[in-house]
Amino acid sequence: MSEVTIKVAGMSCGGCVRNVTGVLQALPGVERAEVSLEAGEAKVVFDPAKVSVEGLCQAVDDAGFEAASA
Numbered sequence: 001m002s003e004v005t006i007k008v009a010g011m012s013c014g015g016c017v018r019n020v021t022g023v024l025q026a027l028p029g030v031e032r033a034e035v036s037l038e039a040g041e042a043k044v045v046f047d048p049a050k051v052s053v054e055g056l057c058q059a060v061d062d063a064g065f066e067a068a069s070a
């Protein structure tokens, strides 16, 4: 397992946090996602054999936010 912190721009309320968390946790290979509205970050524990950091960012982008690996 690897862990990465991704910058997530565009989250405005707790609903956004739930949405981003759900999008990340739905991805194959994601074990855990902790999203902080205050920090504008998502900490993700994932299996790099199944999903890449780029893939994590793409899923967040597709959900209408803007992700960048820190």
Ligand code: 9UX
Pocket (backbone or CB within 6 Å): 011, 012, 013, 014, 015, 016, 017
């Ligand atoms: Mo809150 Mo986020 O009403 O897209 S869920 S702003």
